[in-house]
Amino acid sequence: MSVTVIISIVAYLILAPIAGGLLAGIDRKISARMQGRFGPPILQPFYDFFKLLEKEPITVNKVQDFYVMCFLIFIVITGCFFFAGGDLLLVIFTLTLASIFLVIAAFSSNSPYAQIGAERELLQMMAYEPMVLITAIGFYLINGSFAISEIVSSEKMGILYLPGIFLGFVFILTIKLRKSPFDLSMSHHGHQELVKGLTTEFSGKTMAVIEIAHWYENIFLLGFVYLFFVNTASWSPVLAVAVCLVTYFIEILIDNSYARMKWQIAINASWIVAITLGFVNLLVIYYVR
Amino acid sequence: MSTIFFLILFPLVVALALLVLKTDAARDIIVKVSAIVIAVASIYLAFTYFGSGGKFFDFENESINYLMMGIEICLAILIFYLGIKHKKYLASVLAAIQAPLMVWFELSIGHGIHVVNNLYIDRLSIIMVLIIGIIGTLITWYSIGYMKDFQHHHHDQPDRRPLFFFLMFLFLSAMFGIVVSNNLVWLYFFWEITTLCSFFLIGFTRTKEAINNSFRALIMNLLGGLGFVLAIIVLGTMGTLELNQLLLAGMMGYDLTLPVALLAFAGITKAAQMPFNSWLLGAMVAPTPTSALLHSSTMVKAGVFLIVKLAPVLSGNLAGIMVMTVGGITFLMASFAAISQSNAKRVLAYSTVANLGLIVACGGIGTSAAVWAAVMLIIFHAVTKSLLFLCVGTAEHNIGSRDIEDMDGLFGRMPKLAAFMIVGISGMFLAPLGMLISKWAAMKAFVDSGNVLLVMMIVFGSSATLFYWTKWLGKMTAIMAKQENIQGKVHKEEWLVLTSLTVMTVVICLIFPLMSTYLVVPYLTAVYSTVGTLALSAGNMYIMSGMLAIVVLLPLLFYGKTNKRIVPIYMAGANLGDDLSFENSMHQPTSVSLKNWYMEGYFGEKKMNLIGVLTTTAVLLFTFAVLLGGVL
Numbered sequence: 001m002s003v004t005v006i007i008s009i010v011a012y013l014i015l016a017p018i019a020g021g022l023l024a025g026i027d028r029k030i031s032a033r034m035q036g037r038f039g040p041p042i043l044q045p046f047y048d049f050f051k052l053l054e055k056e057p058i059t060v061n062k063v064q065d066f067y068v069m070c071f072l073i074f075i076v077i078t079g080c081f082f083f084a085g086g087d088l089l090l091v092i093f094t095l096t097l098a099s100i101f102l103v104i105a106a107f108s109s110n111s112p113y114a115q116i117g118a119e120r121e122l123l124q125m126m127a128y129e130p131m132v133l134i135t136a137i138g139f140y141l142i143n144g145s146f147a148i149s150e151i152v153s154s155e156k157m158g159i160l161y162l163p164g165i166f167l168g169f170v171f172i173l174t175i176k177l178r179k180s181p182f183d184l185s186m187s188h189h190g191h192q193e194l195v196k197g198l199t200t201e202f203s204g205k206t207m208a209v210i211e212i213a214h215w216y217e218n219i220f221l222l223g224f225v226y227l228f229f230v231n232t233a234s235w236s237p238v239l240a241v242a243v244c245l246v247t248y249f250i251e252i253l254i255d256n257s258y259a260r261m262k263w264q265i266a267i268n269a270s271w272i273v274a275i276t277l278g279f280v281n282l283l284v285i286y287y288v289r
Numbered sequence: 290m291s292t293i294f295f296l297i298l299f300p301l302v303v304a305l306a307l308l309v310l311k312t313d314a315a316r317d318i319i320v321k322v323s324a325i326v327i328a329v330a331s332i333y334l335a336f337t338y339f340g341s342g343g344k345f346f347d348f349e350n351e352s353i354n355y356l357m358m359g360i361e362i363c364l365a366i367l368i369f370y371l372g373i374k375h376k377k378y379l380a381s382v383l384a385a386i387q388a389p390l391m392v393w394f395e396l397s398i399g400h401g402i403h404v405v406n407n408l409y410i411d412r413l414s415i416i417m418v419l420i421i422g423i424i425g426t427l428i429t430w431y432s433i434g435y436m437k438d439f440q441h442h443h444h445d446q447p448d449r450r451p452l453f454f455f456l457m458f459l460f461l462s463a464m465f466g467i468v469v470s471n472n473l474v475w476l477y478f479f480w481e482i483t484t485l486c487s488f489f490l491i492g493f494t495r496t497k498e499a500i501n502n503s504f505r506a507l508i509m510n511l512l513g514g515l516g517f518v519l520a521i522i523v524l525g526t527m528g529t530l531e532l533n534q535l536l537l538a539g540m541m542g543y544d545l546t547l548p549v550a551l552l553a554f555a556g557i558t559k560a561a562q563m564p565f566n567s568w569l570l571g572a573m574v575a576p577t578p579t580s581a582l583l584h585s586s587t588m589v590k591a592g593v594f595l596i597v598k599l600a601p602v603l604s605g606n607l608a609g610i611m612v613m614t615v616g617g618i619t620f621l622m623a624s625f626a627a628i629s630q631s632n633a634k635r636v637l638a639y640s641t642v643a644n645l646g647l648i649v650a651c652g653g654i655g656t657s658a659a660v661w662a663a664v665m666l667i668i669f670h671a672v673t674k675s676l677l678f679l680c681v682g683t684a685e686h687n688i689g690s691r692d693i694e695d696m697d698g699l700f701g702r703m704p705k706l707a708a709f710m711i712v713g714i715s716g717m718f719l720a721p722l723g724m725l726i727s728k729w730a731a732m733k734a735f736v737d738s739g740n741v742l743l744v745m746m747i748v749f750g751s752s753a754t755l756f757y758w759t760k761w762l763g764k765m766t767a768i769m770a771k772q773e774n775i776q777g778k779v780h781k782e783e784w785l786v787l788t789s790l791t792v793m794t795v796v797i798c799l800i801f802p803l804m805s806t807y808l809v810v811p812y813l814t815a816v817y818s819t820v821g822t823l824a825l826s827a828g829n830m831y832i833m834s835g836m837l838a839i840v841v842l843l844p845l846l847f848y849g850k851t852n853k854r855i856v857p858i859y860m861a862g863a864n865l866g867d868d869l870s871f872e873n874s875m876h877q878p879t880s881v882s883l884k885n886w887y888m889e890g891y892f893g894e895k896k897m898n899l900i901g902v903l904t905t906t907a908v909l910l911f912t913f914a915v916l917l918g919g920v921l
Contacts, residue, residue, distance in 0.1 A: 056854075057852070057853040057854065058853055058854045058855070058856045059851055059853040059854075059855060059856070060855065060856060060857070060858045060868075061768040061855065062768075062849045062850065062851045062855070063766075063768060063848065063849055065851055065853070066843075066844070066847050066848050066849070066850075067766075069847070070843060073839075073843070077836070081832075086832075087826075087829055089729055089732070089733075090720075090829055090832065093720035093725060093729065094720055094836070096719070096720065096755065097719055097720045097721075100719060100755075100759055100762075103759055103763065104759075104762060104763060104766050107762075107763030107764075107766055107767050108766045108767055108768050109767075109768070109858055110698070110767040110768055110769050110858065110868065110883065111858035111859060111860070111868075112860060112861070112881055112883060113859060114858075115763070115767075115883050118763060119760065119885065119886045122755075122756055122759050122760060122886075123756070123886070125752070125755060125756070125759075126752045126753065126755060126756040127752075129748075129751065129752035129755060130745075130748045130749050130752050133732070133748045133751065133752075134748060137732075137736050137744060137748075140733075140736060141736070146733075195859065200859055201858055201859065267891075271749070274748075274749075275745070279741065279745055282741050282744065282745075283741050286739060286741055
């Protein structure tokens with residue numbers, strides 16, 4: 001492992017939760033403004049996080065904390081693989097493993113609301129997984145490698161070859177970032193939630209772990225967006241970061257313009273997007289190559 | 290070479306002995322001793338030929354050919370008779386076409402062809418021998434206890450266990466024959482023996498359903514057998530009956546598409562690919578060890594073995610396109626259909642069909658990277674699927690149901706079994722375990738093949754796979770209060786086998802880089818002379834092993850430990866304290882039951898099968914129409 005790889009991993013470990021938390025704070029502020037409210041301070045997610053740590057330590061069984069901890073560990077490992085320039089498929093498979101731990105944590109409680117949340121989370125995974133894999137395959141086809149280190153140092157700018165896949169990815173990003181209309185399993189909008197969805201049986205420190213895991217997760221999800229815009233040109237990272245921020249803003253806008261939709265629409269829409277935008281884009285690359 | 294004979298003949302002798310011995314004690318001892326002997330002999334064989342790049346044995350003996358022909362004729366007469374007796378005339382018709390055709394061929398054209406090497410052993414054979422010799426015998430060991438329970442549950446029926454164990458060992462013998470035969474006529478002979486063994490095993494309980502399903506399996510496999518006979522005849526007219534010469538000629542550019550397509554068709558029927566998947570689904574009426582055997586180390590593995598063997602001559606021709614399309618469609622539709630099933634054995638069966646589809650598709654692509662994935666899939670699938678079937682068998686005998694919905698709280702009732710099942714299920718689809726590693730390689734091979742439709746099939750099929758395994762995993766991991774532990778009643782033979790398979794599931798994931806380096810890659814080098822870059826770089830393989838260590842260590846260190854106060858779960862009304870019922874708004878107690886999602890409207894079994902069967906039939910018909918059109 002080279003020094004730069006170690007630096008990237010350490011930077012990710014330290015900076016990702018800070019950036020992720022700030023992003024969540026900005027998200028809440030912008031959402032509030034869109035809804036005509038003043039909104040909480042930008043640092044509110046951090047205040048919430050520390051408050052959760054202070055809560056009374058209770059749980060519904062002896063095992064769910066273990067699963068949630070595994071969720072955090074593997075989310076962090078996924079991020080490390082990503083920022084160390086690892087294999088894109090490895091990143092996706094590790095992310096799947098992490099997500100499965102969260103679902104299992106909810107299942108393990110054997111609680112009605114948590115289980116509905118868990119089934120819905122699974123459904124969401126089934127909905128977005130094809131598009132995520134197609135994204136990786138798209139990058140592989142234009143760069144000849146799944147390695148993120150080679151994708152970022154390629155002369156080709158992904159978006160020029162993968163516009164359809166980019167749109168498809170942004171579409172399923174709505175699910176991954178847990179934004180309406182596809183925030184079926186857990187939502188930040190209390191009024192449309194089934195009790196507390198997937199997280200019904202989590203509390204205190206366990207909730208804090210889930211929060212921080214999501215901050216870690218959101219950062220490398222935006223990293224995927226970054227990959228589409230980066231190439232050897234020196235200005236491209238600036239452009240890529242800007243696009244990431246714009247994408248996140250658009251997700252907030254979508255979040256606040258839609259109510260939660262039925263699960264059928266989530267899976268239909270995601271798969272149709274994968275088949276149209278994803279498949280057609282792949283076809284074009286195959287035949288243009 | 291004597292070890293090869295021993296592996297074919299010894300199980301045969303054991304089978305005959307078990308057929309005549311009626312006492313439990315004698316059977317127990319013979320099964321256990323011979324299981325150990327067969328496993329040791331397989332390992333010995335692996336060590337003996339490990340270093341050789343592939344060895345051929347002439348072993349010329351005219352009388353063996355006549356003996357095989359004689360047995361074939363007897364078996365054909367038996368099938369003909371049974372078909373008439375049970376009014377399954379199609380089986381009789383197929384037997385009446387196939388056997389005379391074969392006899393005619395052997396006496397006329399076949400007689401004039403000099404077969405140089407009848408037997409061979411290469412690294413792929415070694416892998417298959419190890420799978421059959423270790424997994425197969427473990428299943429027979431497990432059957433000892435299971436069949437006692439089975440007889441106990443069906444005490445109104447005559448004790449047919451001698452027949453059962455006879456068939457199990459005969460099956461192993463025939464499988465050893467398949468993986469070491471270079472003479473296609475011999476291969477065909479063993480191939481038909483496995484067809485008949487599975488026919489009798491599926492019909493074991495002699496219920497109406499069992500008989501119908503066994504004939505369905507028989508008819509479909511005889512159809513494949515007919516394809517095999519035709520392939521032999523076409524090849525015979527070209528002048529060879531040897532597998533290695535077929536591969537050599539094909540790779541040198543001779544047009545062998547028609548015979549190869551016919552052989553691949555035989556493989557497709559045996560590997561239960563659509564449109565023939567229904568025989569494997571029907572096979573679950575048999576006692577569970579039968580399913581475990583059919584799904585993991587025998588029968589279907591013979592089908593994929595043949596296709597993987599043919600992979601070098603499938604690459605880039607119409608036969609290859611047929612094989613990869615059928616495999617791809619089967620993978621996708623069977624994965625979808627599995628979502629709609631709540632019967633554990635049906636979920637496992639659809640998952641087998643799907644994974645075989647993946648292997649078949651890899652074989653059809655035929656590049657060295659695809660074959661690497663296919664071989665790895667065969668290994669991992671054999672271990673993991675036998676574990677899962679046997680777990681379901683044990684669960685069924687102890688909780689009285691094989692429905693996943695009835696496995697609620699299994700973690701409390703049978704913690705050890707639930708833990709084994711969790712390992713098995715995770716092994717089927719999660720990183721860093723075996724099936725995912727192979728699926729990863731398969732995906733890369735699909736992408737490199739340039740077939741975008743196939744890529745879409747694996748992408749969507751994988752997502753469905755994730756869904757149906759995880760919802761089962763959820764049932765396994767759910768903690769329900771106040772469950773009585775009932776696992777004391779399980780036979781110790783069953784525990785031994787389940788424990789070994791669980792350990793193997795994990796260990797083969799740890800040592801798979803070694804298997805790749807010392808078995809699979811040398812095989813590929815021998816076949817393809819050059820091996821392209823593998824899907825998984827060495828670095829990624831080490832990362833996988835490292836992740837596995839984390840996944841194993843974390844639960845050992847931290848699982849089930851908490852110093853938090855345990856509180857009841859949230860329910861829509863006041864929890865009555867047992868986490869299973871609550872007080873509703875009318876102050877009445879209401880009990881809670883949780884069910885999984887089956888999404889019948891999306892993934893209904895009938896619909897998926899219909900689509901799969903129609904498309905694959907069209908692909909097969911189209912291919913053979915073109916191939917025959919080219920010949921005529």
